[in-house]
Amino acid sequence: MSDTNSAGANVDVVDILTSDHQDMIALIAQIRSASGDGARDLADTLIAEVMRHAVAEEMYVYPAVEDHVPNGKEEVEHDKKEHDEIVKLMKRLEKAEPAEPAFMELVNELEAQLSHHANDEETEQFPKLRLHIPREKLVDLGEKVEKAKKLAPTRPHPSAPHSELFHKTLGPGVGMVDRILDKLKGRHTDS
Numbered sequence: 001m002s003d004t005n006s007a008g009a010n011v012d013v014v015d016i017l018t019s020d021h022q023d024m025i026a027l028i029a030q031i032r033s034a035s036g037d038g039a040r041d042l043a044d045t046l047i048a049e050v051m052r053h054a055v056a057e058e059m060y061v062y063p064a065v066e067d068h069v070p071n072g073k074e075e076v077e078h079d080k081k082e083h084d085e086i087v088k089l090m091k092r093l094e095k096a097e098p099a100e101p102a103f104m105e106l107v108n109e110l111e112a113q114l115s116h117h118a119n120d121e122e123t124e125q126f127p128k129l130r131l132h133i134p135r136e137k138l139v140d141l142g143e144k145v146e147k148a149k150k151l152a153p154t155r156p157h158p159s160a161p162h163s164e165l166f167h168k169t170l171g172p173g174v175g176m177v178d179r180i181l182d183k184l185k186g187r188h189t190d191s
């Protein structure tokens with residue numbers, strides 16, 4: 001069963017990914033007004049949100065772009081490179097202490113890269129998906145993306161700090177990016 005949007009239509013994959021992008025930017029604003037453990041917690045939430053979004057895109061959306069969009073392969077290659085850059089930044093952010101200047105510098109850099117990448121997707125790839133893929137398939141892709149994201153849950157209320165379950169599931173701080181990747185991709189390494 002699929003959700004419906006405010007217009008009463010079934011949400012499609014573009015609706016879902018676009019609202020993820022908005023959530024990421026909103027989380028960054030929350031990090032800016034937090035400090036200490038609260039900032040660390042929100043940064044961990046952001047990292048988890050971005051990781052599961054990016055992995056879901058790579059699993060379901062980018063293959064559809066490759067198959068249906070003219071020059072899709074090149075677009076996907078470009079997008080994956082940007083994902084890699086974002087992952088690298090988040091690996092630095094997971095190690096940064098909120099009290100150090102590097103923490104906010106990394107948050108700012110991450111915001112710039114996320115905004116750029118999200119804007120690329122929303123203005124280039126997403127309209128092409130809607131142009132070249134039947135709506136039914138886009139709704140189906142949306143359901144697949146939601147299912148994939150559930151493999152690495154984030155806390156239901158990002159504004160509530162120190163969710164026990166969240167930290168038990170994914171663990172805070174160092175190594176989190178890799179552990180989320182393992183979880184999403186079904187790898188079971190302990191490195």
Ligand SMILES: [Fe+2]
Pocket residue numbers: 054057079083117121
């Ligand atoms: Fe992306």
Ligand SMILES: [Fe+2]
Pocket residue numbers: 017021053057117118121
């Ligand atoms: Fe995206």
